[in-house]
Every structure is written in structure tokens, then in C-alpha cells.
Amino acid sequence: MRSTSQFPALTVLPSHSSSINIDQKVDLLGLPFAQLEAQLDSWGVGKAQAKRVFRGLHVQQIPLHDINSLGRHADTIAELGHIAQARLLTAVKSPDGTEKLLLEMYDGAQIEAVLLPMRRDRYTLCVSTQVGCGMACTFCATGTLGLKRTLSSGEVVAQVYQAHQYIKAKEGNARSLSHLVFMGMGEPLHRYERTRDALQVLLGQHGLCFSARQVTVSTVGLVPAMRKFSEDFQGRVQLALSLHAGTDATRQKIMPVAKKWTLAKLKQALLDHPLPGRRVLMLEYVVLPGLNDTPEELDGVAEFQKGLRALVNLIPFNPFKNSPFRSPTEAEVLAVDQGLKARGVASSIRVTRGRDKSGACGQLAIEGFNADRQAQGLNES
Template sequence: MKIPTADPATFALSDWQSFVSEQGHKPFRARQIYRWIHHRGTFDPEQMTDLPQDLREALGELGLSEPGSVSFVYEAADGTRKILLDLKDETRLECVLIPMTSVGPDDDDDGEPVGSRVRVTLCVSTQVGCAMGCTFCASGQAGLVRGLRAAEILAQVYVARRYLKESEDLRNLVFMGMGEPLHHYDETKRALDFLTDPDGAAISPRRITVSTVGLVPGIRRLGADYSGKIGLALSLHAADDETRSRIMPMNRRYPIAELMQALREYPLPPRRRITIEYTLIRDVNDSEAHADRLASLLRGLPVKVNLIPMNSIEASDYRGADQDRVSSFQGRLAARGYSCFVRTRRGDEVSAACGQLALKGIAPERLVRKLS
């Protein structure tokens, strides 16, 4: 059998079986390597201490190594930890550990500790920068540097687990960091396949949420590929095409009516809901009329709504909604029967809004693509 030339960090189990056989080792070594990577979370052959030395050396020669190294970990007073990974091509990516959060896919995940354990959500990036061009977002303003390889997506999960505290459990993964996961579908799917593989990271798909600006073909693919088991979050941010196109250029390609149709057809399992993300921007989308429009738009859909007072960013003149506007917006939705949470701005002091930290220090010439 021929060894594939693909990235060894994301070899399938069958690829490892071919590899160990060519190296003259017993078949069970393949599963050992696979579990070291996806269960124990290391890509470094030297850490794989129960493998024979010659096999570890062969793995090194094959090119198996950590996709990135941790350059900084910033911890906020509320326990939010932002982890910056330096990749081999000198780009930088970020992921954020958020304790006791309500942004995960669980309807029962109310942010309370379970017994003495603390639930933690990891926010994962799929691209360095982003091409979607949302006008209120740091990543959107800076543009796309590049998509991440599946191994670089996986590395965020495997590395972040090392930064959990004794009392914490990694409960949810949310693909809500830098980038648009459905704009980078193939590598995102490869990572999801390893994360949900019972022989791999063995994370239940219901603990994973993929967030999108509303790329309709991607929503349909995700629904079909995972039978709706992967949670879906939609960054909606406005309930009319005029406002939404102004702050989210991608709305011109997939307007709201088309998007709502894709949501209605997403094959959600019973009792699951789609998360609607709505960033409240002062004097743009935060009035009671906007709330009423949102309530009408979502009628009949199984959703919960997360309201996010906007983080101010250097690259934009937009400002977050005032507290009284946030409260009245939430009240209007709640009065119409919607589950509606205000997401607290966890980790403001570590710049946990997407893209704010990792893009600092990237030379402009590395920002290769930006939607106009």
C-alpha cells in the first residue's frame, strides 16, 4: 500500500496502518499513534513514549510535528484565557477558553458549574483573518490571511485542553473564532471528523456548534454531512436586508429569505435549537422596532437568541448599544416567547472579540484577501 503524501498530522487510521506495516511494525502500533494524536493530543513523536525509538524517528522523518507553538496565554480576571499559537509560516492564530459560558449548543447549559466542576467552552478559529468583511468586526476589517489546515484547527483543541484547570471540563466547542468555517468547509469538515471520531477525540457532535454568517450552500452541506447533529449558530445581527447588507456584505449574496429557508430545512434533531447571534450596535440595529422585526422573522423556527453588546474595535466607528437598549431589546423578544440571553462580554481585557489580538502585529502585506 502506498503512504499518502498528505499532512501526516491528519492521516486516517488506515493511513497509519499502511505506514506501520511499511516500517515493519505490528498493526496495533497504528492505533497507538492515532490515539496519541487525537485522544492524548500530541503531534510530537518524542512524546509518544510507548512507541519504539525507531518508529518515533520514522514519524519525525515523515514530518509529523506540532502544527504550532504557544506564544502567549492571556488570562482575564473572569478566567477567560486567550491562547495564541504561532504557526510554522509565522502566521498566528487564536482560540479562547471561556469558563461557565452560555454560548454553547446545550439548551441546558446555563453556565452553572456542575457540582464542583466548571464547564468550559472553547472558541475555535478556522481561518487567520476573515474574508466576510462584516463592518463591525476586527477580522472582517483586516481581511483574510489564509485558511487553517485541519491539523491547525485540531491543534487549538488539543493545546487548549492542556490549559484547563483541575476543576474544569471542556464541555463545548464553538467554531466562532476568527474566520468563517463554512467558507473553508473542507478543512473544517476534516477537523470535525477527527473531533467526533469515537476512536479520535470522541467529542459528541451535540457539543459542537459551527457559526456562520449565513453561507447557504455550506449550511446545507453541514446539515447533510452530519444529519443535523452538529449545532448551528447564525450570526444574523439584523432582521431586514437593508440593515444586514450594510453591516454584513455577504447578505447581498444570500439574502434573509433564502437564509431562513435554509434554517427551516436544517435537519435538527428533536429538542435542539439553532442559536441566533445578534450583536447590538448602537443606533444601527438596537431599537425596539428592530427587536419586533427580529421576533416576526424568527416566528416558528426552533431558535434561541444570544444578544451580544458589541465590543468597540479600533477599526470601526460603531459602538456597543447602551445598557437600557439591550434590556428593552431583550424584553421585547422575551415577551414574544423567545429564549433570549445577553452574552456577557467575557474576557474584554484579553480582547476576546474575534480577531482583535491575533491580527495585531501582522504586516499588511500578509492580509491577502478582503471582500469589497
């Protein structure tokens, strides 16, 4: 792990100070291209400058005043807009290569993101969308924090760019960031429009152009937002549903949101979700021994999956402080996997990574950094 001073700062910085409060300014980094065109036009800068500004912010990632041929327009844009920041404070690395990043927003709010090394010299970034989470799922450490605030679309984009720059700084061109999974802190569809705008920026042809096929968005099951997501992205971006139970009764015990959105309503939303080509839905299922691994629950999962082109992804529960559950044994997870397959359900087991640094699925709660920094003598005075 490196000290804070060794990390590269996000190079896109505000070009000059302004008397306007940042909360009153337009979040430039989070504006999809068409919205940026309209905003620049309304400021008298003109739509013609949009491609130049967008490329400067998202591809070159340079300050406004360094963008070629922008001239005096840079002053206008900097006065009325701001460029979101996600400052990398520190990182901890697991023996399996997983790295948990601690990032700070402009107001001091902190989030975690997780880098997962993949084959072919690539990385997946587990992206956070909120500071904390308001869904209060009992098997998730983030849910114990409550919701502090939702990240702006620009802060989500800045988080991705900071991870991208971190990889470049430490590995050059040897590895690249290719996959994004919106499975970090927070519920991505809680403030759907912010996640939507961030996705449009990241996938847009004028920016870094992440492939939609390599992006996944997970949700606890907010049906109205799921339907908007389906309409906006038409199945190009993979949708993952946090299922976690085969009956409404059990799901309501561990996921408060399930009291509003039943399995029947969720299934109908998934049946209506477009799946182009060979794309499939992902049904996430954290294995909680003695609770959701019973024959009744597995029967319910099989019934839910019937008629859906979906894969059930089994996640061994990852422990956190004061959790009411225990982690399943390997045999218990295999039993669930075999039980589902015996019922005709396509299933897989997610490999647990980063657990020792509280960086595995369900463990993100701004923990595990101080101890590592103290052990390595990296605390600042």
C-alpha cells in the same frame, strides 16, 4: 500571565526531519480515522496500524517514534506526513477568568483563541479557523485584518490540544476542557472541508471524544456549506447563524456576504436543517444602537424566527480600534430583549467576558498582548 518559556509545548512533534516541504506532506493530525486508514494503506503501512497511530497522536499525544509497536513504519509515516503545530506564545487573563491565548503556526502565522471558565470546573474554548477573515463584517475586529490564510484541519485540532495541555499544566485535573465553540477568528464554513475534518477528529471515538452536544459552529450564512454541514452532522453539532439584522437592507450594510445570501435563502437552509431531540438553532445578534434595534428590525427578526426552533442570542457590541459603532448601554440591550420577547421570540443576552483584554466576541485581532507583557516585564530580549 506567564512568560513564553513557562508554557507547555505541544508534545506531538515530528519525529525526524525530511527533505519534503511541509506543504507537500499529509496533515496527519487533521485526518479523520477512516482517512488515516486509507492513507496508511496507500503508503504500504497498512490499515491495521491506524488505530495505534490515531491513539498515539490524539490520546497519548506522543511523537511517532514513541508509539508502541510501530517500528520502521514510523520512518515512512514521518517522511510522508507531518504533525501540525500550534505553539502557545503567551496568554492574558481578564479579572473574570477569561484567558486569551496567542498561538503561532509553523509558518509564523498567529491566531487567538479564548478560554472561558464555566461552572463545574470546566472550560469552553473559542476556536479560530483562519488567520484573519475574509467576510469583512463591519462590527468585527477580525474582519478588518482581511484573510491571510485558512488553518489546516490539523492546525485547528492542534489549537484545541494546546489549550487542553495548557489547562492541565496550570490546573492539573481540577478543571477540564469540555466545550468548543467555533466562533473565533475566521469563518468556519469558508473552507468547510477543513472544519469538517477537524470536527470529525475531535468527535471521533478513537480520539479525545468531545461530545457533539457540547460543540457549536457559527457561520455568517454560507448557504451551500451550511447544507453540507447539515448533511454531514445531522444536527448533532449545534449550528449558530450570525443574523445581526431583521431586514436584508440593514444586514447588507454590515455584512457584505448578505448581498449574496438573503434572509429568505438563510431561513430555508435553517428550515431544512435537522434538529434531533430538543436541540435548537442559535441566532446570534450583535446589538448596534440606532441601527439594528429599531421596531422594523425587531419585526424582521420575529418574522425570520417564525417556524424555527431557535433562540436569539443578543450580544452587546464590543468596541475595537476605529470601529464605526458604539457599545450599547445595558438599558438598550434589555430593550431589544424585551422587544423580541414581546413579539414572541425566545431570546437571551450573552454575558460579556474578556472585553478588557480584547478577548470578547468580535474583538480578536492579535491585540492586547504586547502591552500586558511590557507591563509585567515579560518581553523577550
